Amino acid sequence: MQIDPNKCVACGNCIPVCPMGAIYIDPRINRATINYDECVECSTCFRGMSQEHLNPVMVRTVRKLAKFFRFRFEPEPDVCPTASFVMEELEWPRIARRVFSDPLVEHKSTGIHGRGTEEVKTNDVNARVGVGEAGYVIEFGRPGVGVRFREIQEMTRSLARLNITFEAKNPITHLMTDRASGDLKPDIVNEKILSAIVEIKTPLHRVPEVLEAVTQTAKRLDTVIAIGVSTRCDESGEETVLSRLLEEHGYTYYRAKTNLGLGRVTNIQKKQEAARDEHLASVR
């Protein structure tokens, strides 16, 4: 992301808007400036702010007058008066910042926007997390702190030592050079992003062990971690095994994402394949 210094009037509206706090007024040029190393290319400034297209010279003059008379200037707080933000074309590895930070950019590895994960949202169709299994969604950098890939790598290495399975359809898994060690591509490890999710799966009885490993590793990381744990409900829609396990080990939870079980395979070709597989299984 860039700010056009010929347009910027240093109104400062964009400063609190940046989730990473990467925008500041540079006193040498009296223009809003982006700390390029801290910017995660999330596009919040460019997309989230409304834009006026006022003449910069006119706005600067009005602002100088208001400042001279000590008038409090109280415009709408989410407006860039001169549409100063300019989106850049990014190249690898910096483009990884945008892919992981801008929720409107699709992850090519999974075809999903945002953090690029399906988790148990389609579990009624995909059966990703089965009976007796726990799915984990370990999210880094959120909210509002950000994370560098090297810190994510520290966690993936810790998890790999537990001999767990990384979810194949996950953008971080796609960046691994070796799933057995949890190593990520070396050229991205210093890139900073807004957030990313590591997904793993284990049998339910390993939940306390995995959560302990995650929280112990998190102490060494200079970021924030959000953890989600999922499982299948029983036929009557109840879930007591995972919830009891969490409570026994001192984890509290108030909020959940609930798959309501309304999904099914409707694509005709897929339906035929499923019927054929079922038939073959019965013949065998």
Place this chain on the structure above:
Amino acid sequence: MTNTLHRYGNSPSFRDDYILFALPCKGKNDDGAIDKLKTFLRICARHRPANMGNGNFGSYQPSRALNPTAHWNRDFSQDYEAVIGGIEKVGTVAAVFDSKDKAEAALREVIQADLGFSVNMSTSVEGAKDCCQSNGIHRHSVEYSLGFYDPHDHLPNSQVLELSTMCGHGMVSFNLAKKMLDMVREGRRSPEAAAFTLARFCPCGVYNPSRALRLLEQSRTVQR
């Protein structure tokens, strides 16, 4: 849509926060899904959601060419039709309801429409369970939020967290949430104007301006 899972707050604080979202699965039920996603959102729109989004933009949007008079007369209206008509490719669509009654009623119609793709509800554990029971369906899977683990004290106070985590993609910054809290407390912005300002930064349309309004009104007299 983990962006709706980790909202900060306890169970009672989610009493006005029920998110219903639909997601077709690639290769399984995505044929003809765009029309079905539009049907899903049309059903939701009939139950007056607090916000609605199609994955690309929500019902409160920033303007690319704002008229300067907007500083005195900002438009806070929702544009459901733009959200529904704006679905161009298969992805997640969502609607946010500010009462359980509305969420239950919308879910009832969604079940009757039998759209075939996965539908999820993000709210308190009990809230989702109640909605399922009242509509005679069984939960398939559940993902619990264990909240944030912050060993190095990066996170701000709970009022800022409650407001900013309603956009789980992190587009509503801590500093902007804090600025809105300060402006409301100082009488420089109405809670409504502050809530809609925050909602415009969430491109997925899952920010809940009704809950934000309640939190901002509370913040006038209570600072945590």
